[in-house]
Amino acid sequence: MTNDIHVDHLYFRYHEQAPYVLHDISLTVKQGEWLTILGHNGSGKSTLARFFNALHVPKEGKVISCGIDTKHANEWVNIRRQVAMVFQNPDNQIVAPTVEDDVAFGLENAGIPYEEMHERVYRSIERLGLRGLETQEPHRLSGGQKQRVALAGALALRPKVIVLDEATSMLDPTGRIEVLSMVEKLRKEENITIITITHDVTEAMLADRIIVLHEGSMAYEGTPDEILSDENALRKVGLRAPFIVQMANELKRQQVPLPNGVLSHEELVTSLCKLKPIT
Amino acid sequence: MQIKANHLTYTYMKNTPFETNAIDKLDLMIPGEQFTSIIGHTGSGKSTLVQHFNGLLKPTDGSIKIGEWTVKSDTKQKLLYPLRRHVGMVFQFPEHQLFHETILADVAYGPMNFGFSKEEAEKVAKECLANVGIDDQLFDRSPFDVSGGQMRRVAIAGVLALDPELLILDEPTAGLDPEGQEMMMKLFHDWYEEREERSIILVTHQMEDAARYSDEVIVMDGGNVIDRGTPRQIFAKKAELEKIGLTVPESVQLLEALQAHSESELNTSAFTLEDTVESILSFLHKKGRD
Numbered sequence: 301m302t303n304d305i306h307v308d309h310l311y312f313r314y315h316e317q318a319p320y321v322l323h324d325i326s327l328t329v330k331q332g333e334w335l336t337i338l339g340h341n342g343s344g345k346s347t348l349a350r351f352f353n354a355l356h357v358p359k360e361g362k363v364i365s366c367g368i369d370t371k372h373a374n375e376w377v378n379i380r381r382q383v384a385m386v387f388q389n390p391d392n393q394i395v396a397p398t399v400e401d402d403v404a405f406g407l408e409n410a411g412i413p414y415e416e417m418h419e420r421v422y423r424s425i426e427r428l429g430l431r432g433l434e435t436q437e438p439h440r441l442s443g444g445q446k447q448r449v450a451l452a453g454a455l456a457l458r459p460k461v462i463v464l465d466e467a468t469s470m471l472d473p474t475g476r477i478e479v480l481s482m483v484e485k486l487r488k489e490e491n492i493t494i495i496t497i498t499h500d501v502t503e504a505m506l507a508d509r510i511i512v513l514h515e516g517s518m519a520y521e522g523t524p525d526e527i528l529s530d531e532n533a534l535r536k537v538g539l540r541a542p543f544i545v546q547m548a549n550e551l552k553r554q555q556v557p558l559p560n561g562v563l564s565h566e567e568l569v570t571s572l573c574k575l576k577p578i579t
Numbered sequence: 580m581q582i583k584a585n586h587l588t589y590t591y592m593k594n595t596p597f598e599t600n601a602i603d604k605l606d607l608m609i610p611g612e613q614f615t616s617i618i619g620h621t622g623s624g625k626s627t628l629v630q631h632f633n634g635l636l637k638p639t640d641g642s643i644k645i646g647e648w649t650v651k652s653d654t655k656q657k658l659l660y661p662l663r664r665h666v667g668m669v670f671q672f673p674e675h676q677l678f679h680e681t682i683l684a685d686v687a688y689g690p691m692n693f694g695f696s697k698e699e700a701e702k703v704a705k706e707c708l709a710n711v712g713i714d715d716q717l718f719d720r721s722p723f724d725v726s727g728g729q730m731r732r733v734a735i736a737g738v739l740a741l742d743p744e745l746l747i748l749d750e751p752t753a754g755l756d757p758e759g760q761e762m763m764m765k766l767f768h769d770w771y772e773e774r775e776e777r778s779i780i781l782v783t784h785q786m787e788d789a790a791r792y793s794d795e796v797i798v799m800d801g802g803n804v805i806d807r808g809t810p811r812q813i814f815a816k817k818a819e820l821e822k823i824g825l826t827v828p829e830s831v832q833l834l835e836a837l838q839a840h841s842e843s844e845l846n847t848s849a850f851t852l853e854d855t856v857e858s859i860l861s862f863l864h865k866k867g868r869d
């Protein structure tokens with residue numbers, strides 16, 4: 301399998317005298333993978349993400365995106381078409397007066413011919429479940445719908461990778477589920493590599509693999525099972541284990557013989573029912 | 580501070596094709612000296628409603644009474660000024676409202692604006708900054724040179740510096756990491772507990788916070804209040820809440836799933852880890868049906 305993103309010994313600081321905000325980051329993201337970058341506020345997640353599509357370019361270390369070294373300035377437009385970003389605030393990334401214009405905006409910039417643009421825009425709108433809203437003003441949509449418009453704009457670029465930088469953190473629970481289920485669908489049906497950036501451990505459960513950033517360094521890397529079940533490790537980096545993990549651990553401390561690795565409601569309920577004396 | 584809405588209506592973009600009644604003929608009384616949470620999906624009117632509580636919005640129709648102040652559509656702006664002295668408001672992303680050169684000046688601005696001398700205002704500002712956990716080494720820094728979490732604390736210190744009687748919090752922890760959220764909620768709760776005659780109104784999507792801290796929960800939908808009660812009463816209505824796009828706290832979800840799956844009765848209104856564990860332990864120790 302090929303790697304869509306490859307980061308090699310990356311160091312970064314915003315100014316010559318400023319402290320490093322990224323220390324020796326090395327990671328790869330495989331094609332078709334869903335990677336979550338988890339970390340507290342200020343841990344360096346957004347800074348790192350901006351290296352993936354050449355919004356930042358390394359002075360120390362190396363970043364290869366979709367097979368291209370991001371140090372080549374003449375490739376930046378190409379890289380940004382292949383690695384699309386969706387950001388936190390839905391209101392700051394909507395630029396056009398209607399949903400369809402907004403989805404088309406990135407394509408116009410990329411110089412796609414009209415016929416093809418038309419086809420791509422309507423296909424993306426369809427894929428994101430936005431049919432019927434084409435001529436709506438984006439500002440009149442719900443937060444979840446706005447983020448779906450942003451995702452449709454990203455999808456229209458036919459990217460290999462979509463990076464979502466806290467794209468659900470301003471949404472209510474319904475909006476959050478709405479957006480994440482679309483992301484899941486894009487990964488499955490369009491084979492797009494997904495990188496989500498979050499401090500929400502529930503969202504991190506959806507990933508294939510998690511890396512945890514802490515003060516600019518990679519603190520842990522592993523599967524959701526490995527990372528999210530370690531309550532103490534998460535606490536050390538300013539995060540919290542999922543509620544179910546905290547519950548399971550506390551019950552074990554109270555001598556309830558639960559199996560290891562309980563992560564979901566269903567698993568915990570089933571295990572508890574097995575322990576209940578019948579008569 | 581008691582709040583009383585009388586047929587309160589608020590219309591955005593009145594007399595345009597986009598006219599919407601964000602609040603629709605609402606009658607509501609919120610008693611003073613309690614911790615009240617308002618829940619409801621996005622667009623249900625929560626922010627519009629609470630902006631009436633400190634006179635940021637005036638009713639299009641009807642009236643609102645906050646403590647001794649009554650506000651109607653024709654109430655003079657000048658009369659709203661003393662109201663804002665007594666009702667503090669923390670918006671979503673309050674750090675967007677910072678604008679002074681130094682952190683200390685930002686927090687001292689409110690008290691100075693309301694007639695404190697510079698020395699008095701700075702004294703109050705320093706106390707409030709200490710209360711929200713901002714180290715004195717940061718006082719002379721620009722509020723834009725600190726982390727997002729610290730910026731938010733500075734903004735909150737600025738609201739607390741006016742020593743409000745009623746504190747309105749509109750999704751105050753949105754975007755913060757779990758540790759930041761926990762510390763922020765604890766800060767508000769301590770502020771409320773440690774002082775006499777204070778009220779908090781919290782707008783939140785975190786059902787866990789609404790359940791854990793509130794005396795009363797108010798449920799909004801479509802610009803109106805559709806239910807209210809203690810956390811125990813409100814979060815026993817999972818199906819009703821789901822119908823309007825809300826959920827119950829995760830602890831309640833777990834206990835209800837356990838109850839359904841095991842077909843036995845258990846206490847499902849637990850909102851803390853300890854209470855949830857206790858409910859499960861008593862479920863395990865109780866013998867099942869013979």
Ligand SMILES: Nc1ncnc2c1ncn2[C@@H]1O[C@H](COP(=O)(O)OP(=O)(O)O)[C@@H](O)[C@H]1O
Nearest residue numbers: 314321339340341342343344345346347348726
């Ligand atoms: N434009 C900038 N100039 C200077 N420092 C910055 C800038 N953006 C972020 N930082 C600093 O870099 C660190 C990492 O920030 P960021 O990558 O935004 O973290 P996260 O996305 O994990 O919250 C923080 O200490 C932040 O204050």
Ligand SMILES: Nc1ncnc2c1ncn2[C@@H]1O[C@H](COP(=O)(O)OP(=O)(O)O)[C@@H](O)[C@H]1O
Nearest residue numbers: 591599601619620621622623624625626627628
């Ligand atoms: N500045 C505004 N202009 C026009 N309509 C608005 C404005 N602010 C809110 N609304 C509308 O008023 C309704 C209630 O919004 P709001 O009070 O923000 O709800 P909530 O805080 O519960 O999400 C929504 O339909 C929203 O679209």
Ligand SMILES: [Mg+2]
Nearest residue numbers: 345346347466
């Ligand atoms: Mg960030």
Ligand SMILES: [Mg+2]
Nearest residue numbers: 625626627749
């Ligand atoms: Mg609101």
